[in-house]
Amino acid sequence: MLELYFAPGACSFVPHVGLEVVRAATGADFKPNLVKLHKGENKKPEFLAMNPNGQVPVLLVEGKPLHQIVAICDTIDRLFPKAGLLPAEPWARAEALSQLAWMNNTVHPTFTRWFRTGYFAESEAAQADVKRLAAAQLRTHLERIQEWSKAAGPCWFGNKPGFHDAYAFTLLRWGGYAGIDPDSLPAYKTYVERVMQSPPVAAALERERVKLDTYKPQ
C-alpha cells in the first residue's frame, strides 16, 4: 500500500487529493502519515533518512521514499492510469505537467519568499522589500491561475478533481495569509469552492482540517 507523509495545509495536499481520487476510482487504499512541521518532526533523523530536504510530501512506494511533488504526481498517475489524474494523450499530459511544475517551481517559491523572508534578506528594510515584491508577484501568479480556472468545467480536467485543483486550492489559501483576498479573484474563488465540494477533495480537507479561511488584510 502507498503511504503519504503530509502536513495539514502544506503542499502535500496535492498528492493527498490525488490519492483520495485513486481510492474513489479504483478502491486502492493508502496510508496517510501526519507530520507535525511545527514540532520539527520533519527535521528528525528518521524523517531526514526518507527526505534529506526535511520536507513533505514524501510518498512511500513499496517502502521506497519519493520526494518532489511533480515526481510524486507523475508516479501516482502512472501507477493508477484508470484514475485519470493526468490526461492520457501525450501532448496534453506534457502540458498538464508543465502547469504543475510552474505552480511548484515558481508560485510556490514566491510564497516561500513571503513566509520565510529571513532566508532571503537580513535587515528589516530589505525583508520588507522582499515581502512587498513577493506579494506583488503572487498577485500576478494567482491572476494567471484565475485565467486558467475559467476554462475549468467543473474541475481543471473535466469532471474529476486532481492534482491541479488541489494545488490551485492550496495557493489561493496561502494567498490569504499574504493579504490576497480570495474575493478579489472571484472566478478563481468560485472554482475552488466548487472543487472543495467534490468527495475526494472534501475527504482530504476533512483529514487535514483546513478551509479557505486564511485571509488577513496586511
Ligand SMILES: N[C@@H](CCC(=O)N[C@@H](CS)C(=O)NCC(=O)O)C(=O)O
Ligand atoms: N519542491 C518541494 C517543495 C516541498 C515543500 O516546500 N514542502 C514544505 C511544505 S509546503 C515543507 O515541508 N516545509 C518544511 C520545511 O522546509 O522546513 C516539493 O515539490 O516537494
